Amino acid sequence: MKLQGKLLFNAMISLVASLALVAYIIVQLLQINSQNRTLVPDMLNVQQLSADLDQLSQSLDGYSFSMTESNKSEVTGHIATVEATLGQLTDSEDSSLDTPEQLNWLASIDEKFTELSEQSLQAIGSQNSPEAKRQAARIQGIQNDAYRLDVLTKQHYDAYTADLTASIQLTWQIALAGAAVLLIALSWFNARFARKLAQRIRTMKDAAVRIADGDLSLHLEKSTGRDELDELNNAFGVMVDNLRGIVRSIENSGGVLDRVAAELDGQNDKMQEIVSQVATSTEELAIGSQRIAEDLGHTVEVVDGMQRNFEVNLEETVQSSTATEEALNFVEHGEAVMREQLRITSVNRSAMAEVEQTVRELEHNAGRISLMTEHVAQIAKQTTLLSLNASIEAARAGEAGRGFAVVAGEVNKLADQSDSAAREIFTAVEEIAASMQRVKGSVGQSLDLFRQQEEASATTERSFGAISGKVRQIAGSVGKLSDDMEQSRRLSMQVQQAIENISAVTEQSAAGSEEITASTDEQKRSFEEIGGKVKELLQVREEMQRELNRFRLDA
Known part of the structure; x- marks a missing residue:
């Protein structure tokens, strides 16, 4: 509360x-x-x-x-x-x-x-x-x-x-x-x-008075309440811990500062020696830069000749790549034509198969017609017998059966006509069956020819595919060669540019060596000033240590 x-x-x-x-x-x-x-x-x-x-x-x-x-x-x-x-x-x-x-x-x-x-x-x-x-x-x-x-x-x-x-x-x-x-x-x-x-x-x-006197060794117990005084007591404890940590951190930083100052003083002496060595090396570098400039001039001439040869080879490679692409186009066209031919052949074979199926159906229907014609012939024979029996019965009847005899005669005529028509139908059906057998044989031969044509077309298509694969492989190799030649030409140009840059850098190095020699003296003076600043830093560290001694961290 x-x-x-x-x-x-x-x-x-x-x-x-x-x-x-x-x-x-x-x-x-x-x-x-x-x-x-x-x-x-x-x-x-x-x-x-x-x-x-x-x-x-x-x-x-x-x-x-x-x-x-x-x-x-x-x-x-x-x-x-x-x-x-x-x-x-x-x-x-x-x-x-x-x-x-x-x-x-x-x-x-x-x-x-x-x-x-x-x-x-x-x-x-x-x-x-x-x-x-x-x-x-x-x-x-x-x-x-x-x-x-x-x-x-x-x-x-x-x-x-x-x-x-x-x-x-x-x-x-x-x-x-x-x-x-x-x-x-x-x-x-x-x-x-x-x-x-x-x-x-x-x-x-009391805690505030001790903190004001520099006594950071006190430890305030943490309050578990929730009022402002409990929060203030906990804040005092945290503040003392933070101040204690800050003072210790400053002491540690002071030790680090002492080590850094000592190392900096030693490094300053080493840097003065290095500067002297740099001055000597700079003179040797100027002589070496002049020799390198002479060698680079000869290298530039050699690289120019290589660059011209790369350009000629690149043009021939480009022409080969173009011819390969044209050949690949022709092969792909032939392959497309063969696929179309194979498709047409497959369609024709399907059509002939349908014709063969139709012939089979016609042959079956012709058999049914023959069967029905036999039934008609049998009916005609029975009708003739019935008309003969009717004529005999009409003759027995005398005058009463005369009209019946006329009808029997007409029925006999119709039976004869039906029998004659049945024989004609038999003859036509036999001719149709013979024709269908011939058509069936022709269709079988056509199907065999279509199968052979499909096999030949498939073989031709596979040949075109193999040719197309080889042509593509050749085109890929030529393209890769062209890319490699182009990359070599670019690398040659980069080498030439690098050599020119090296030559320029070499000339700049010669000029820079003189500037380095001139700046070495200035660096020596700068290092002497750094030594003076290090001594001032050590004096500040001593004053800070005297101020830190006012604080008491441990009881």
Whole structure:
């Protein structure tokens, strides 16, 4: 919990405890007030009942002397008033008339008044003046009971008032005692909280003083709380650890700086020696550069001759590559033509196969026709026999069978014609079968020829494929040779350019050698200045070490 939340929590505890004490007082007063709210109205209702009974007695006396409608209405109204007042006393759920004696008197009043009201209403209904007078006298007895109830109610009120006074005194005593206990508890709690808070702040103040004095050996325990002081304590611990690490890092860096300064001083001496050696080597380099320049001039002439030969060979290689590409195009064209020829042959062979299948189907159909023709011939023979039998029967019948004989003759003619047509069909079918056999033989020969043609075309296509592969291989080799020649030409040009660059660099090296000789003296002076700076750096390191000695890292 944050520090602000803890302070707010302490304040809320005091406020809640005070509110609880005030709420207790208010609840007690409300309970006292609720009891008083029922007792006083009941006492007033008892007194009102006595007054209403007195008025009812007077109205009955008045009616017994003068039985007018106005007096009758007045008696009826007073009876209703007494009934209402008595109903408030008997029907109230939170009535304060709860003692056995009060309830007995109240029941007696209710019973007597019920009887009196019935008889009084009968008397005024029958205009019986003596009876009305007698009922007025009976009211005195009810008033006596009401008086006794009033006395008991006042006694109960007096006892309640005494108890109320005692309850109020007890409530205030409890409130004062609670206030005292609450004040003591809150004072102790706040003092304890303030003491812990001050102790934590004092611990961090002492740590800050030690850090300001350069003492980094202290170790603050890590707090597990969540308020600002816990976070500040943890931050102090982290800060001390970081400062301790920084100081140690600076000390380590100082040691490294000492070693680097010593090494730098030694390297400075070595560099001065190297500079002297560089000056000597520079003079030798200038002489060697002049000799290299002379050799490079001769090399450039040789490379120029090689470059011209590479160009001639490259042109011839390009022409060979072009011729190879043309040959490859012709071979690919021939291969395409052979593939087309092979495709056409395959189509023709398929067509001939279909023709052979058709011939087989025609041969089968011709067989069926022969079979049906045989059936027709048999039917014609049977028809001839039937017509002969019909002629014999017609001859036996005489004149009656003459018409039948004519029909039989016509049937015989038709049978002869059918037999003649069947023989012609047999002859035509045999000729068709012979023709189909010849066609079948021709188709078989054509299929054999197509197979041979396909085999020859496939062989030719494979030959073209082999030729095409070889031509492509030759074209690839020529192309690769052309690429190699081109690459060689480019490399030759690069060699020539490199030689020219070397020649230029050699000339620049000769000029640079003179500049190096001139700058060697300047480098010597620079190294002397570096030595002076190293000494200044060592002095700064000593001053930094004196400042670091102010900090104490270990306990």
